[in-house]
Amino acid sequence: MAQTFLHTMFGPRSRALQEAAGSRASYARMEADAGAADILTAREIAFIEARDSFYMASVSEDGWPYVQHRGGPPGFLHSIGDNRIGFADFTGNRQYLSAANLAADDRVALFLMDYPNRRRLKLIGHARSSDAPEDMAPLLAPHYAAVPERAFVIDIVGFDWNCPQHITPRFTEADIARATQPLLQELARLRARVAELEELKT
Known part of the structure; x- marks a missing residue:
């Protein structure tokens, strides 16, 4: 049942528009290289x-x-x-x-x-x-x-x-959490260190 995307989706009208736009030769090469099936x-x-x-x-x-x-x-x-x-x-x-x-x-x-x-x-x-x-x-x-x-x-x-x-790149809450986790850990470490230094002063 598998064919190829290009062979299935490119019809005479799309090929004619590609020809008019000057892109047909490039897509024809892609079709020729597409093989027997996807x-x-x-x-x-x-x-x-x-x-x-x-x-x-x-x-x-x-x-x-x-x-x-x-x-x-x-x-x-x-x-x-x-x-x-x-x-x-x-x-x-x-x-x-x-x-x-x-x-x-x-x-x-x-x-x-x-x-x-x-x-x-x-x-x-x-x-x-x-x-x-x-x-x-x-x-x-x-x-x-x-x-x-x-x-x-x-x-x-x-x-x-x-x-x-x-x-446009878009990110989920999980993506953002993964990206910011090292920064939050470093922030927590620095806060703990500042607290230790404050204790030493007293």
């Missing part, structure tokens, strides 16, 4: 399984694109083998837009962001939802409080790494 490697899997959120696009029955943010504990989206990834669909607002869209058209696109390191991975594939125990079991997050309703299983067709241009 297969998830250890690099992509490690990136995927480190995420605690991502964006997933699907298409409604009327052709409208819909983008949904998905979140969970780090690793809630992970590889389940054979160029396949999955995640537990936790109980939310019960609009069921993504689930409904997939019943009509199983194609999805995912954006996975690493803001601190200014990296992003785009994935395209065919998705299905399932409440079968064999699909749910490998995707459960036992220490996460949210209730899983179903599993989403995605067979990856292609992927593309993007350049860091225009990605």
Whole structure:
């Protein structure tokens, strides 16, 4: 099922616009070098399984694109083998837009962001939802409080790494805590030393 991101996403109109913009030759070389299929490697899997959120696009029955943010504990989206990834669909607002869209058209696109390191991975594939125990079991997050309703299983067709241009670095509380911990420890040490010196004076 895997193809390549470029071969799947580049159509005649996008190629024509590339030609008009003068970028077609460069992208043609990329397509020629892309190989037979995009297969998830250890690099992509490690990136995927480190995420605690991502964006997933699907298409409604009327052709409208819909983008949904998905979140969970780090690793809630992970590889389940054979160029396949999955995640537990936790109980939310019960609009069921993504689930409904997939019943009509199983194609999805995912954006996975690493803001601190200014990296992003785009994935395209065919998705299905399932409440079968064999699909749910490998995707459960036992220490996460949210209730899983179903599993989403995605067979990856292609992927593309993007350049860091225009990605603004953003940091979580955990990122900031890790970065400032050495400074706070040094501050505590200095305060303790100052207190010792004050005692000596008295």
